[in-house]
Amino acid sequence: MRGHRQMELPEDFFIPISLDTNNITALSPFLVPQDHLGHLGVFYAMSIYMFFLFVSGTTINVLTIACTVQYKKLRSHLNYILVNLAVANLIVACVGSSTCFYCFSFRYMAVGPTGCKIEGFAATLGGMVSLWSLAVVAFERWLVVCKPLGNFAFKSHHAIACCVATWVFALIASAPPLFGWSRYIPEGMQCSCGPDWYTTNNKYNNESYVYFLFGFCFAVPFTTIVFCYSQLLLMLKSAAKAQAESASTQKAEREVTRMVVVMVLGFLFCWAPYTIFSLWVVNNRGQSFDLRLATIPSCMSKASTVYNPMIYILLNKQFRTCLKKMLGMSASDDEESSSSSVTEVSKVGPA
Template sequence: MDIYASTLSPALDIGAGCYLLLLTVLSIVGNLLVLVMAFKRSSKMKPPELLSVNLALTDLGAAVTMYPLAVASAWSHHWLGGEVACTYYALVGFFFGVASIVNLTVMAIVRFIVSLDLQSPKEKITWKKVKMLCIWTWLYALIWALFPILGWGRYGPEPFGLSCSLAWGQLKHEGVSFVISMFSFNLVIPTVIIICCYFGIAIKLYITYKNSMNSHRIPNIVKLHRRLLVIAVLISVGFICFWTPYGLVSLWSVFHDSSTIPPVVSLLPCMFAKSSTVYNPLIYYFFSQSFKREVKQLSWLCLSSNLCNVSNGVNDNSIYMVSANVKPKVADRSDVQEITAVTMG
């Protein structure tokens, strides 16, 4: 039996390939926009924003290095490249997946540290520290991705034959310790940390809001952090929700007979998990007014010259200094901080 032959119908293979191609295009375009926006604002970036750039790199890396091979295999009705390509695909997928969840965990911790004193102008996370955190994220993910190559765990084809990942069905005999450790350190513990950090931030914002009621005005800093908290929570919850179905099916394959799972059932969670690389840029676009505004100002995205014109409102001109002849007014602090921290969450 050819383990790299598709167990799906040709029509379903074509459909899966088209869906993956769509994900590839959307993920590359969306995450490139995040990186372009970060580059344009590099002189104004705060250190924690580098973690959002790092997250965009993990999503972009997955889309570029994995999805094209999966699309070609789906349209060929057979996994291309054999065992070598399968190991490569599984390793890269595991690598970027772990890097993403660890990056989200670090972001939650950093945001919690920043929220401890919202009024303090002093940077609590320096550039040196955040760069070290980014490097640690990649090294941690690389170590876990290499474990199956070194003999702890194993890579192999998915049951439906058009993708490769950890060989869950074989790990029930020789890799139970790997499965338990992997899920504990790369899903359960990070999820608990993320929940605790954002719950703590929410409590801090609530206390600050209550203390400000006597002044009959909610501080701008509270409004800002509330918006960033919503973005951060949506990103973290989205990633966990996208990957949870795949994790549950994988655990079932470890502790039960994987042959009892129909190929189509194993395909859907895999496709759903891959969709996570498209999710973050959409969250930035729909929930961050400054990010949406900057995207619309990109000249190469304009459908007409009017679309790229910056409005004469204070929130735009005073921040971007578009007109040198106009004396800029003092912008609302929350608007300025959102521009410099649009992807901080």
């Protein structure tokens, strides 16, 4: 189904239709399976995928929070931000992924219009908190390692304030569709919900909301991440050049470079598809496209509940050591590497 035509529809959904029919409610994503949008196998495969994200995302983020609660040495300012990220991921996994799993298994938005709004809002809220948390992590690393403010110390109360700010920013971004600026409706294969970025209903000012999300929730965090990590890499390369014979400094530079690349790629993998797709649609009104493709960026963003903790938490040696201890696994190797590796990164910064 390549093109679509927009028709007068009930307030709570939009259906791209290529079928000649006057009975629009017969295809309502809140009433009947959306088998006209894809093969049964596709719906069930998506259901299995969402179940995997729900189980793995819930498990890894609950373990992250539990580990921080159990081990006092993990209650540092950086780990406060990582736990904030875990809480946001947990919301997306428990509300977003679980609802999508349920709806894909029935092949329609079986939770109804209210459930759609709840799922769309929760997934957007958690996603925005996660997004801003990644920017805060980058900002914290820049302040601590590069020391642009001299002897300023980034402490726990600063981290808590930053965490609160991520929720405020996320609410500013996710609440408007509940009050008439855009709206939460079924997207893609009609089994998940998100902001309405593909209709031209002027009542909801969808286009301005899309531009707002792009500027405030993608461009600003991404610019922050790129700036902070680029400064970190430049400083490390300078330190490594000055200490060319220091194996530990060279190793620290390689490790940080690898992590920075993974972090930035992970950010783009999660949010770039959604951003590019929505902006293309907004700026190419009237062009034919397959709305079912919207399922792909939606799924990629929800996958962040699994790979974000793996990047930001499981690559944290101290965190990984405590997690292994909590699970009754041997952590001796990690303890050695963790004590020797330092925080070699923070050692190479200016005094």
